Amino acid sequence: MNIVVLGAGVIGVTSAYYLAKAGHSVTVIDRQPGPALETSFANAGEVSPGYSSPWAAPGVPVKAMKWLFMKHAPLILHPTADAATWRWMLALLRNCTAERYKVNKGRMVRLAEYSRDRLADLRAETGIRYDERMQGTLQVFRTQKQIDAIAKDIEVLRADGVPFEVLDRAGCIAAEPGLGEAAERIVGGLRLPGDETGDCFKFTEALADLCRGLGVTFRFGVDIRGLKRASGKVTAVETGTGDIAGDLFIAALGSYTPALLAPLGLRLPIYPVKGYSITMPVVDEARAPISTVMDETFKVAITRLGSRIRVGGMAEIAGFNRDLHDARRGTLLHSVGDLFAGAADTREVNFWTGLRPMTPDGTPIIGATSCSNLYINAGHGTLGWTMACGSGAVLADLIDGRRPAIEAGDLALSRYA
CATH class of the missing domain: 3.30.9.10 (D-Amino Acid Oxidase, subunit A, domain 2)
Structure with missing residues (x-):
């Protein structure tokens, strides 16, 4: 399947990595000249599930x-x-409230612990530094x-x-x-x-190199202007250099994700x-x-x-x-x-x-939308680096119809319905 990932921060690049590992053809689009040059560039550097x-x-x-x-x-x-x-x-x-705090923290820790374990696996498999x-x-x-x-x-x-x-x-x-x-x-x-701790920018740059080795295409310096839709599906990304078509699309643009998806009738509280x-x-x-x-x-x-x-x-x-x-x-x-x-x-x-x-409840939005071939991986707040590998792995499982290793139903946009 040809998958287009919108955004080359740590969330977009980890999404691309796990999708490429699963055998998909992946293209990543970003307006910056390289990966991790916005929110992922100089964050606090902590991978802190607890x-x-x-x-x-x-x-x-x-x-x-x-x-x-x-x-x-x-x-x-x-x-x-x-x-x-x-x-x-x-x-x-x-x-x-105490009740909502307990629920929200529980699912955040669940995803973050899983993500830390996936990061350790990735490190062992690739030797990434x-x-x-x-x-x-x-x-x-x-x-x-x-x-x-x-x-x-x-x-x-x-x-x-x-x-x-x-x-x-x-x-x-x-x-x-x-x-x-x-x-x-x-x-x-x-x-x-x-x-754990580590430089998110260095990680994302190194992972982008590993992605290229898996056949991922990066298109940097490309402005994303909107999504074209027909018959309930996204057909292409409209950019400053022309339309980019695909079979499936992933919105991983951080704070800019809501503006991209609003014309499709999707409201994201990010x-x-x-x-x-x-x-x-x-x-x-x-x-x-x-x-x-x-x-x-x-x-x-x-x-x-x-x-x-x-x-x-x-x-x-x-x-x-x-x-x-x-x-x-x-x-x-x-x-x-x-x-x-x-x-x-x-x-x-x-x-x-x-x-x-x-997001107002602290948990990122990961999963499908009402557009059958549009998925979201965004809204990680201060924890994008902590949750990146787990989020990418969960998303790849959901797209391929596999049951994720952790409960993921409460991570989707539908929880705000």
């Missing part, structure tokens, strides 16, 4: 009000937000109140059989010795030893939540993180990527605005400087922003 949690959680509305007045706020809301923004935010608020480390993730807490609030997360981790460790201050420093200088600022942590990152060279190994440390107070992840440190986080509700703001850079520098002072060269900072495609 920390796969929906933003919509009990207590978040109250916390959000407090965050809006913090100097180094994890949430930034612009007062000029349009009607689409408010609709998405109201849908998110409706998911801020991407500054990977398999040394767990540590969430550090600065207050006892934060520790007390993890009970609901631990309940889900136990139910899904995810290994975890609740650590005191000394345990945190034993896991991440670079925190020694910041000992008085932390009270404990939650460590997930099964989590919103572009803006995030930021900085990347700096390591100058003191002893002070640097070993893996990923998540600063719960500022919702910032600090990740070791080879000889670099990547610091990413924040949620800015600003539509498709991609401006870089110095205040956000300041928040990221504050978090890493507070926990790992002297570890990185802050004079050489690569400052970046990307648009995370968020």
Whole structure:
């Protein structure tokens, strides 16, 4: 079957890989000159199944009000937000109940754990390299109140059989010795030893090369203008260089997927939540993180990527605005400087922003649509890197009529009906 994948981020490229492995002829289209040059380019670098949690959680509305007045706020809301923004935010608020949180987190962890296992398989089969480390993730807490609030997360981790460790201050420093200088600022942590880290951009570039070896065609620098449809099926992709036909089409355009599918009558509740990152060279190994440390107070992840440190986080509700703001850079520098002072060269900072495609319940949309030959793989939010391989494998199974290794019915667009 000739399959056209729209989007060459980590989700689109992993989709292409698993489809090509299944024997399909695959073409990937993207407006950028290469793979993973938008949201996948400089994300936080963590593959963290256990920390796969929906933003919509009990207590978040109250916390959000407090965050809006913090100097180094994890949430930034612009007062000029349009009607689409408010609709998405109201849908998110409706998911801020204990019952919905448990359901949403459960299916997110299910997909993320499966994805981590598929990533390990891929690594073993191909030898792919991407500054990977398999040394767990540590969430550090600065207050006892934060520790007390993890009970609901631990309940889900136990139910899904995810290994975890609740650590005191000394345990945190034993896991991440670079925190020694910041000992008085932390009270404990939650460590997930099964989590991994790695450079999503390097991974996607390397996987695209493997895809070419399987016969996948990449068409870069091509603007996607719309989908042509006849008799309930998509017939071609309309692009700036002409129509591209296929037997089956996959929409994997992240935050831009809803606009592409809206003319077909498909409404996707995916919103572009803006995030930021900085990347700096390591100058003191002893002070640097070993893996990923998540600063719960500022919702910032600090990740070791080879000889670099990547610091990413924040949620800015600003539509498709991609401006870089110095205040956000300041928040990221504050978090890493507070926990790992002297570890990185802050004079050489690569400052970046990307648009995370968020659904209001936190779970991506993977599966079929009302158009018989159109599938979706989008809406992974902050977890595209964590969930990429699992999402691609599930999608390939669904397209070929195989039963996926995990329950996938609740990942489809139909759950919003």
